[in-house]
Amino acid sequence: xxxxxxxxxxxxxxxxxxxxxxxxxxxxxxxxxxxxxxERVQERSGIRTKALLHNWIGSVLGKVVREAHRRGDPPLxxxxxxTDDGMVGMGYKEVLEIAGQPPVHExxxxxxxxxxxRLDCYRSFGAALPPGGGIPALSPKYQAAIERRxxxxxxxxxxxxxxxxxxxxxxxxxxxx
Numbered sequence: 001x002x003x004x005x006x007x008x009x010x011x012x013x014x015x016x017x018x019x020x021x022x023x024x025x026x027x028x029x030x031x032x033x034x035x036x037x038x039e040r041v042q043e044r045s046g047i048r049t050k051a052l053l054h055n056w057i058g059s060v061l062g063k064v065v066r067e068a069h070r071r072g073d074p075p076l077x078x079x080x081x082x083t084d085d086g087m088v089g090m091g092y093k094e095v096l097e098i099a100g101q102p103p104v105h106e107x108x109x110x111x112x113x114x115x116x117x118r119l120d121c122y123r124s125f126g127a128a129l130p131p132g133g134g135i136p137a138l139s140p141k142y143q144a145a146i147e148r149r150x151x152x153x154x155x156x157x158x159x160x161x162x163x164x165x166x167x168x169x170x171x172x173x174x175x176x177x
Contacts, residue, residue, distance in 0.1 A: 009047045010056065014063035016041040021064065021076035025125035031118070031139045033083040058091045069098045074120035078113075086141025088114045111138050 004012065020040050024032045032040075038053045041060065049056065061077045068076050075095040081088055092110060093103055095117065104110045115136035121127075122134060137143065157166045160173035167173055 004047050006056075009045075009049065010060050010063065012045040012047055013041040013056075013060045014067070016044045017060055017064050018067060018076065020044070021079050021121075022125050024079045025076060025118075025121035026127050028122050028127040028129055028134060029118075029137050029140075030122075030127075031079050031081045031086070034080055034089065035083050037080055058089070061089075061091060062094055065094050065098055074124050075099070075117045076121055078115075078117035079121060081139045081141070085145065086139035086143075087111055111142055112136070 017037060020032070020037060024030050034053060034057055038057050042048050061080065065075060065077050068074065075098075077092065077095060078088060087107065088110065092114060096103055096113070104113055115138050119134055119136040122129060127134075138146070158171065159166055160176055162176045163173065165173060165175055
């Protein structure tokens with residue numbers, strides 16, 4: 001069994017991550033989760049770790065950011081999103097730093113930047129695009145969360161038809177019973 005030190009492992013994982021992300025970029029509006037990417041790079045490299053994903057994936061993706069910039073490729077790390085919310089991680093700021101762009105502090109603004117970067121990835125790596133060249137899109141999970149919030153904020157709250165007081169979550173008027 002070959003033993004890799006942490007630095008060697010991260011180098012190999014970064015090479016595999018680049019390759020995996022190029023594959024993701026070949027499908028229009030595709031994204032990959034950090035968890036899926038972590039599993040794939042370990043599987044493809046044959047180098048496994050018991051370390052928690054968040055303890056090593058950031059440094060691997062940092063290497064991918066720098067390599068993409070060096071090659072003149074769009075930021076492939078824009079394709080990597082969290083499983084729970086579909087958003088890019090805080091490490092996405094490195095994409096902006098490497099490109100010499102100002103930091104983005106608002107989550108939606110960061111996600112919109114990542115959506116533009118993903119579209120650049122799809123275009124650069126040969127995804128089949130719709131007529132007109134495609135549009136930037138938030139990850140499906142993040143877009144769904146925005147839609148849920150929008151629906152909740154636009155629907156008027158239910159009101160008692162007798163006393164016209166907003167109903168509690170039970171749907172039974174506290175005043176009228």
